[in-house]
Amino acid sequence: xxxxxxxxxxxxxxxxxxxxxxxxxxxxxxxxxxxxxxxxxxxxxxxxxxxxxxxxxxxxxxxxxxxxxxxxxxxxxxxxxxxxxxxxxxxxxxxxxxxxxxxxxxxxxxxxxxxxxxxxxxxxxxxxxxxxxxxxxxxxxxxxxxxxxxxxxxxxxxxxxxxxxxxxxxxxxxxxxxxxxxxxxxxxxxxxxxxxxxxxxxxxxxxxxxxxxxxxxxxxxxxxxxxxxxxxxxxxxxxxxxxxxxxxxxxxxxxxxxxxxxxxxxxxxxxxxxxxxxxxxxxxxxxxxxxxxxxxxxxxxxxxxxxxxxxxxxxxxxxxxxxxxxxxxxxxxxxxxxxxxxxxxxxxxxxxxxxxxxxxxxxxxxxxxxxxxxxxxxxxxxxxxxxxxxxxxxxxxxxxxxxxxxxxxxxxxxxxxxxxxxxxxxxxxxxxxxxxxxxxxxxxxxxxxxxxxxxxxxxxxxxxxxxxxxxxxxxxxxxxxxxxxxxxxxxxxxxxxxxxxxxxxxxxxxxxxxxxxxxxxxxxxxxxxxxxxxxxxxxxxxxxxxxxxxxxxxxxxxxxxxxxxxxxxxxxx
Amino acid sequence: xxxxxxxxxxxxxxxxxxxxxxxxxxxxxxxxxxxxxxxxxxxxxxxxxxxxxxxxxxxxxxxxxxxxxxxxxxxxxxxxxxxxxxxxxxxxxxxxxxxxxxxxxxxxxxxxxxxxxxxxxxxxxxxxxxxxxxxxxxxxxxxxxxxxxxxxxxxxxxxxxxxxxxxxxxxxxxxxxxxxxxxxxxxxxxxxxxxxxxxxxxxxxxxxxxxxxxxxxxxxxxxxxxxxxxxxxxxxxxxxxxxxxxxxxxxxxxxxxxxxxxxxxxxxxxxxxxxxxxxxxxxxxxxxxxxxxxxxxxxxxxxxxxxxxxxxxxxxxxxx
Numbered sequence: 001x002x003x004x005x006x007x008x009x010x011x012x013x014x015x016x017x018x019x020x021x022x023x024x025x026x027x028x029x030x031x032x033x034x035x036x037x038x039x040x041x042x043x044x045x046x047x048x049x050x051x052x053x054x055x056x057x058x059x060x061x062x063x064x065x066x067x068x069x070x071x072x073x074x075x076x077x078x079x080x081x082x083x084x085x086x087x088x089x090x091x092x093x094x095x096x097x098x099x100x101x102x103x104x105x106x107x108x109x110x111x112x113x114x115x116x117x118x119x120x121x122x123x124x125x126x127x128x129x130x131x132x133x134x135x136x137x138x139x140x141x142x143x144x145x146x147x148x149x150x151x152x153x154x155x156x157x158x159x160x161x162x163x164x165x166x167x168x169x170x171x172x173x174x175x176x177x178x179x180x181x182x183x184x185x186x187x188x189x190x191x192x193x194x195x196x197x198x199x200x201x202x203x204x205x206x207x208x209x210x211x212x213x214x215x216x217x218x219x220x221x222x223x224x225x226x227x228x229x230x231x232x233x234x235x236x237x238x239x240x241x242x243x244x245x246x247x248x249x250x251x252x253x254x255x256x257x258x259x260x261x262x263x264x265x266x267x268x269x270x271x272x273x274x275x276x277x278x279x280x281x282x283x284x285x286x287x288x289x290x291x292x293x294x295x296x297x298x299x300x301x302x303x304x305x306x307x308x309x310x311x312x313x314x315x316x317x318x319x320x321x322x323x324x325x326x327x328x329x330x331x332x333x334x335x336x337x338x339x340x341x342x343x344x345x346x347x348x349x350x351x352x353x354x355x356x357x358x359x360x361x362x363x364x365x366x367x368x369x370x371x372x373x374x375x376x377x378x379x380x381x382x383x384x385x386x387x388x389x390x391x392x393x394x395x396x397x398x399x400x401x402x403x404x405x406x407x408x409x410x411x412x413x414x415x416x417x418x419x420x421x422x423x424x425x426x427x428x429x430x431x432x433x434x435x436x437x438x439x440x441x442x443x444x445x446x447x448x449x450x451x452x453x454x455x456x457x458x459x460x461x462x463x464x465x466x467x468x469x470x471x472x473x474x475x476x477x478x479x480x481x482x483x484x485x486x487x488x489x490x491x492x493x494x495x496x497x498x499x500x501x502x503x504x505x506x507x508x509x510x511x512x513x514x515x516x517x518x519x520x521x522x523x524x525x526x527x528x529x530x531x532x533x534x535x536x537x538x539x540x541x542x543x544x545x546x547x548x549x550x551x552x553x554x555x556x557x558x559x560x561x562x563x564x565x566x567x568x569x570x571x572x573x
Numbered sequence: 574x575x576x577x578x579x580x581x582x583x584x585x586x587x588x589x590x591x592x593x594x595x596x597x598x599x600x601x602x603x604x605x606x607x608x609x610x611x612x613x614x615x616x617x618x619x620x621x622x623x624x625x626x627x628x629x630x631x632x633x634x635x636x637x638x639x640x641x642x643x644x645x646x647x648x649x650x651x652x653x654x655x656x657x658x659x660x661x662x663x664x665x666x667x668x669x670x671x672x673x674x675x676x677x678x679x680x681x682x683x684x685x686x687x688x689x690x691x692x693x694x695x696x697x698x699x700x701x702x703x704x705x706x707x708x709x710x711x712x713x714x715x716x717x718x719x720x721x722x723x724x725x726x727x728x729x730x731x732x733x734x735x736x737x738x739x740x741x742x743x744x745x746x747x748x749x750x751x752x753x754x755x756x757x758x759x760x761x762x763x764x765x766x767x768x769x770x771x772x773x774x775x776x777x778x779x780x781x782x783x784x785x786x787x788x789x790x791x792x793x794x795x796x797x798x799x800x801x802x803x804x805x806x807x808x809x810x811x812x813x814x815x816x817x818x819x820x821x822x823x824x825x826x827x828x829x830x831x832x833x834x835x836x837x838x839x840x841x842x843x844x845x846x847x848x849x850x851x852x853x854x855x856x857x858x859x860x861x862x863x864x865x866x867x868x869x870x871x872x873x874x875x876x877x878x879x880x881x882x883x884x885x886x887x888x889x890x891x892x893x
Contacts, residue, residue, distance in 0.1 A: 049762060050755040166756045169763065307615055308755050328820060332621050 005412075006393035006457025011384040013254045018247055018397040018423070025214045025239035026101040029246065029285055034061040037260060037287040045091045045162070045292050050304035051170060053162035055091055057287070060098065063195060065207065067099030070198030072210055075130055075152050079104040079210065082126045082222065084150070086110040086119075087134035089270050089292040091161040092191055094280060096132050097270075101239075104210040107221040108234070109271035111551050116140045118232070123148035126222050126234055126430065132156060132191070136174075139182030153188040158294060160191060216240025222430050223273050225371035234430035235372045245374035245424040246282045248395040256340050256382030257313075262288035263337070264313040265305055267296040267320060272552050273375045274344050278315055288313070299323040299330075306330070310337040317345040319493070319553030322352045325359065326492060326515070334360045340382055342367060344375070346554040347461060347479050350388050351487045366391055368461060370447055372439070374424035377447075378459055389483075390458045391451070398422035400459060402451050407441070410452075415462045418451040419444045450477070467557050469498030469506050474535045476508055478557060481538065484531045485510055490519040495547045496538065497561045510538040511560060513547060595779045602772050604743050606682055609765010610691060611747020612758040618692030628690065628814075628823045632697040635810035635831040636676060637704065641712040643805045644672025647798040648720055655794045663852030666717065666724055667859040668798050670839050673712040675701035675733075677835035678740055682769045683871045687878035689826035695744055697830045702736050726846050736838055773872055780865050791862065799862035803870050807832030825878050833871055836864030 007016050023029040038058035046052045055063070071077050083100045085107060087093055100107045108126045110119065112134055119140060123131070130152040133141070138155055145153070158174070159167035174180045189197075220242055222234035250257055264283045268275040270292070283290055291309050296302055302324070305311070314335075316324075321343060324330045341356070341364040348366040356364040365382055368391035369375030377400060380392030394400045401409045402416030410416035425445045428436035439446050450462040463477035470476075478496035485494040493513040498506035512524065521541040528537045548559040622629065648665045658664065676698045684694035701708075709728050717724040747765075751758025781788070810831035814824035839860040847853050 046755075047759070049759040050751070051759045052755055163756060166760065169760055173763075304755070307617070328822070333617050 002399075004394070004399070004457055005453070005455060009381060009385055009393055009456060009458075010252075010396070011254045011381050013383075014251055014381070014396065016396055018244065018251060021216070021240070021244055021247060021423075023243050024216055025211060025218065026220055026242055026281070027098075027211060027214075029243050029281070030061070030064075030098055030101070033057060033285050033287055040260070040287060041289050042284060043091055043094055043290045043292055044309070045089070045294070046305040046308065047170065047294070048301040048304065050308060051162065051166050052308070053091055053159070053166065055095075055161055057284075060094055063095045064098035064102055066195045066198035066202060067095055068103035068198070068210060069202035069207065070194045071099065071103045071105060071130065073201035073203075073206065074194070074197045077103065077105055077130060079213070080106060080219070081130070082106045082108050082128040084108040084110050084123055084126065084128035084131045085133075085271065086112050086114070086131065086137060087156055087271070088112050088136075088158070088294045089266060089275075090134070090156065090158050090294055091292070092132075092156040093270050093292075094284070094290075095195075096156070097276075097280065101220060102207075102210065104212075104214050104218075106219050109221065109223055109273075109276065111269075111271060112137050113551060116143050119144045120147045121232060122224055122234075123150055125232075126224075130154070134158065135184060136180045136182070138184040138186070138188070141188075142185045145186055153186055154191055154194050155184060155188045156191045214239060216243065217427075219427065221276075223276075223371050225273075233432055233435060236427040236430050237374055238427050241374040241424050241426060242277060242281060244397070244422075245277050245376055245395075246285055248397060248422075248424065249278055249282050249376050249379070250286060252376075252379050252395040253340075253382050257282075257286055257288075260287035262286065262312050262339075263310055264288050264290055264315065265302070265309075265311045266290055266292045267302055267305075267314070267316060268345075268552050272345075273371045274317075274369075274552065275315060277374055277376065278342070283313070296320060296323075299327050303327075303329050306333075306335050311335050312337050312339045314338060314341040316341065316343060317553050318343060318348045318352055319346070319549065319555070321356055321364065322349070322493070325352065325355050331359065338362045340365070342379070344369060345552050347483075349483055349486045351483075353388055368392070368449075368459070372426045372445060373420060373422075373447075374426065376424065377420050377422070380458075385456070385458075387454075387456075387458050387460075390454075390460045392459070393457050394420070394422075394459075398424070400453075402453055402459075412455050413452055415450050415452045417465060418447045418449045418459065418461070420447065421445070464557075467497075469496075469508055471498070471506055471508060471535045472504040476536045478508075481508060481510065481528065481532065481536055484528050485512065485524055485538075485541075488519050488524050488527050490514050490517060491524070493547055493555065495555045495557055495560050497557050497564065499561065499564055501539075504535075507539045508536060509564065510541045511544050511547060511564075512541055513545065514543055518543065599772075599776065599779075600739075602768055602775065603678055603739070605768045606765045606772065607678065607740060607743035608747045609762045609768065610681055610685055610695070611744035612751040612761035612765065613685070614692055614695070614744065614748050615751075616748070619696060622690070622693045622696040627817075628693045628819060628827060629696060629700060631814055631817065631819065632693075632810075632827045632830055633700060633704065635806070635813060635827060636697070636701045637673075637708045637712060639809050639813075639831060640802070640806050640834065641669070641672040641716055643809070644668050644798075644802055645716040645719060647801050647805075651794050651797045651801070653720070656792070658792050658795070660852050660855040662722060663850075663855030664795060664798075664858050665720060666722055666852075667839075667843065667856040668802065669713055669716050669720070669722075669724075670709075670726070670843060670856070671834055671836070671860050671863050672716070672802060673709045674835050674839045674842070675705040675709065675736075676830050677833045677838070677867075678736070679772075679868070679871070680830045680833035681740075682772065683829045683833065683875050684826050685766070686769065687825050687829060687875045688822065689829065689878070690820075690822045691826075693823055694826045694830055695740070697826070698740060699737060701830075702733055702740070702835070705733055706730070726842070728842055729845055732838060732841050732845070736835065773868055776868050777865070784861070784865075787858075787861070791858070795858060795862065799859050800866045800870065802859075802863060803832045803834070803867045806834075807870075807874060821881075829871060829874065832874075833867055834863070836860055836867065840864070 042057045044054040132154045135155045159170040220239045266279040365380035367379030369377045380386040399421045481496040495511045501507035548556045811828035814827045
């Protein structure tokens, strides 16, 4: 076994190498949890006003069996067929996702906020033949379906599995008050009808055959990515990728994730890889109760979830933690039962993690990963040395290093592109061998992020390679500038980008969302002057109402730059 | 004066400007609304209102400082100045009583719709009602002397107790239901909200036709006092709260809480204390007009607060 600089920093209960994985595929992993926790509540969906519905582990198991039978026996899908799923967090989501896996099919998670052209691209690129969609977004289907191979549409209500009266009230409110139920103009089957049909068609011998030949090498999900860098492509995540990454994360958290004792708040959408692997699969596997919230926007939507449940775990992105810290109800009564929080998806600002620890008295550790890596590559240990501003150390059975342009590992402390090797690296991009070949070389996945490793083996992301700003030949990393600006009082959010400049090639520009009393441009620049080299100081600060963001709340610098450079007002995905 | 006579007759018969049935209906409305509002609250919310008592203190000051003073100013500089109607002293007395009574229960409803601090609102209503034992008679003595009326009155304890129980009991029950079942609680809250929305047109619908004559014959200085009391109270309290940098949510709450007086309480007190007074109808004039216009005024202010709320506070980072 190779020893790495970080090996000694694993907490004592964490093994640097994962033991042999006892599950060949995701359904086996799911069954293991169901066997242990069957009567426990697995998922509770909480609406902004506190209305809620729950399903136990046993119910999730039975219902996802029914849904698998529906897909294979009623819709007659064949092993490996793609099933697109497009819905916000709701109780139906785990049933659909697990049902797809149990049926030996491939899950294609789709952002519900996608526009028609984006849906067409993803559905036709993946070759999806069945779509499970929230009825709130089904109005786009008439334009979309003819341009795809989708033959079957299953529609899901947000109130699925709520007590009948409550579900009825939610329907009335949706229909007559918020008017979020568009007319569905395509042939479709309601989810409950699909489950009934599946239940009737179910038989055990057939069910066993669905997974025949499904090994750890088989594709479980096409997880689309690259929306921020150009054309969206599907990362082929295998059963093995997702199973091992789940176990890596659990192992890495050690005693921080207690079996059968956690209540995790899932505010991030489960169609996103971060919440998908960690909240949906890993926390399910350890028998946690999952409190799912359909939309964390505005953040006050989370208040009832915090009020009514003893949340012990929270996963999120910088934007979410920051937003909560700015909410008065959260400041006044920080969650009492919280034990740990994990941040990923984007850089966690030091000011945010410090305020979080101060307010809640619990650790907020940052990790790192990409869709292509299932996603977790590194995390700060929950029970060992955690370094601020660092993405931590590789999870067990994972190698990470920083390399130069030639692919040679750089010295400790030197910045280089971060590359990784491990069981969680995707099989490749769906039907894009060229893109796969340029990102996976000799089993190493090239992330496109610049990082540096310290002597302890802790990594620190410097920035996204393509976000780097070149000012008169000097490299400026937006993260560093944003970090400084975020520390100025009154700054809620900040995005730093490079815009073309005649003199210096590019110049640094900051876009700030401020709260009253807002700081002035002079105050912000003065703060930067104290903390940054001259060439890194923004030439201008523009105050804006809102910054473009990805589905999980990551600030999209590329979209911001497009808006600024071309003057277009196109919104981000 | 015909209309005043009608009003006086009605008062004599029904002890209010609306009839018994409507009054019962309104009480039930308020009960359902308060029950629903309670279902949206947790003990934690009240803990916070007490833990940071600034809102409560400022609210007390505006309630018993600004409102009686505003009534006094309006009486002195408007009512007594412009062509005083017959029985102006009685009308003035009604205005001063209106200024001195504690906050009304409807303030909680409007606070809820204004996205204010509901727990603070309920706490303030209870607080000012408790203080009313002392403060309402005291304020009335002081200001009636100042305008040369030299009146004093005792607030019937039973009236105040009724107000407090009518507030605390449904709120506590609502909280209990919510604690037992978040689902039942949120349904109650929704029902309370729907009733809250119906409450306003209902109130106007029962009030206006019945008192149409009164509206037509009342002279403008009286209107200025009846409407100005609530409007000025809300405005002054809002800017005081803003000036000392209370959270906008609390500033909205204090504004509504201060401006919205307990009209039914004022009417009940007047009817029981001045039952034998020859000027009963005139004393009741301002409280009756105030009770109508405060609902309209609060509705407008609520719309304005909701807009301001969106503009000023929803800039909290957008997620998703």
